[in-house]
Amino acid sequence: MLTSDNLLSPKDLAVAIGSSESSLKRWIDRGLLSVSRTAGGHRRIAVSEAIRFVRARGMPIVRPEILGLPASVGVKSRLSLNGARSPNETFSALLRAGHDVGARAHLLNRFLAGETIAELADGPIRTSLIEIGEMWHDSVEGILIEHRATEICVELIQELKKLIQPVSAELRSIGGAIDGDVYKLPPLLASAVIQENGIQAVNLGTNTPIAVFEIACLCDDLEQRPDIVWMSVNSLSELAMNRDEIERFAARCASEDIAVVIGGRLASELDIGHISSIEIHRSMQELSTFLERFKAARI
């Protein structure tokens, strides 16, 4: 539980090396590992002693971040999770340190504990990247950290996507980030949230022209047509042009009974919220509730 600095509980070390708490306690009692005790008799293991133990026996370290060991290259060597108050701050610290293994374990645990992908997207992932994004303008180092964190998140979201139940092919969707938008995380997160809701989602990635969305929606084979199109808008090359194009596209989709969902940081700036056939969402959880309604309406 990372009680205080440089002291581990038996459970902590057991998790770090992928064995059970029982075994670790037995090894300690056998004298293989020396510990101190609290006033009440609880074992406390110094990190240095833990490292000596695993090194001496050539044991694998499954969760290096628990021992404060760095796992990356570039900047920020020492990883200290002690200062982190909330879970989201812990995740942010791991991302800033480029600690892919730690970030993975953190997110996986939270997902397995019941948090949805939508919640994780709006929570740790979003707040961390906003926080890191604010470093972006300050320094070159900020860009480095931001790029590295983004790559780690891409990897993690792909992994979460694999953990959700296989989707029924009944409802299909396709989407991506519009032309000129190079942020890859939002469309990826959207596809994960959609699949989490049991709907098949094809992600076209960043920088996708409207014409491509069109051809995907209006293809000849009716069996292939999606029921939903989603678009991420995080950078706008030409506001007016984009708006017109999207409005025309939405009109065509409406006539074909295809739902259009738009999200992203700049979605509201498009100023097309008044168009009834377009759904604008501000967060992944909003997207999720929309999908719930949509499914209910279609069945």
Place this chain on the structure above:
Amino acid sequence: MLTSDNLLSPKDLAVAIGSSESSLKRWIDRGLLSVSRTAGGHRRIAVSEAIRFVRARGMPIVRPEILGLPASVGVKSRLSLNGARSPNETFSALLRAGHDVGARAHLLNRFLAGETIAELADGPIRTSLIEIGEMWHDSVEGILIEHRATEICVELIQELKKLIQPVSAELRSIGGAIDGDVYKLPPLLASAVIQENGIQAVNLGTNTPIAVFEIACLCDDLEQRPDIVWMSVNSLSELAMNRDEIERFAARCASEDIAVVIGGRLASELDIGHISSIEIHRSMQELSTFLERFKAARI
């Protein structure tokens, strides 16, 4: 028993590959398979080591889920008969059709049968995407197919990366695509190939300014400095400017004893092949052989 995600008991692996526990223990004791031991002397096999063993010895995988692999492993794809002559054509057809599950099964099977990531990168992945890229200019549909295929490949390469050995932290590298280059596959493939060669690789993704590479290489903490920097060059905003910047950067790296490796479609157009401290490669297998030489020289 599956104590932790990454550690198997001899029995687990024996069941996974359909042999007996006795044989497996004998193979381990003969050194064919390296394991760690618990304090009590029980063998623990890392999943990545299990996969290395399976690939090296050409063993069948009877129960892929034990190794965390999808059930499709070992199953012959139905689409392989659809007029496709070679395996690479089969993969290309799957990608064009947006058949992510099929493409995944195909690539995973080839990897587990012994093909390296470098070979798969230069083979099915490269040829498929070149072929699809040629559709790019012809039609909007081409763009759709290209985007979809790229996303699928990103996912697949991430998955392959997870299957290879966790690297020893002895050699480190960092890299990405240069500023203005938005192709995400090349740097991702490079990082996978580097990790396949036992070198830690941090991918900074697309659109990474030279200044970011610099700060990563010349950071204060010497323990964090990489031994290799790799750069992908697939689009050039300003040829001359890029060249000057890269040459300056390479000179600094040379003085710090950091190897600079450049790859990508337009790497040769930079016309900096004459600079001795810069390594230019034309394929992932060339990168791989360079890494072999590099490792040999450093030890």
Place this chain on the structure above:
DNA sequence: AAAAATTTCGTTCAAATCGTCCATTTCTCG
């Protein structure tokens, strides 16, 4: 400071793994 929630304590117990031995199968080669 008291109460509630969480973690760790020490212990017990069934299941898994240890190393070793051996019968059987498979391979090698004269």
Place this chain on the structure above:
DNA sequence: CGAGAAATGGACGATTTGAACGAAATTTTT
């Protein structure tokens, strides 16, 4: 074909492991 070598898979008692439990200690919240 057949004898010897090598590899396989099962069986064995001894040891180790991981999970469970109520009680006590610790941490967090009120």
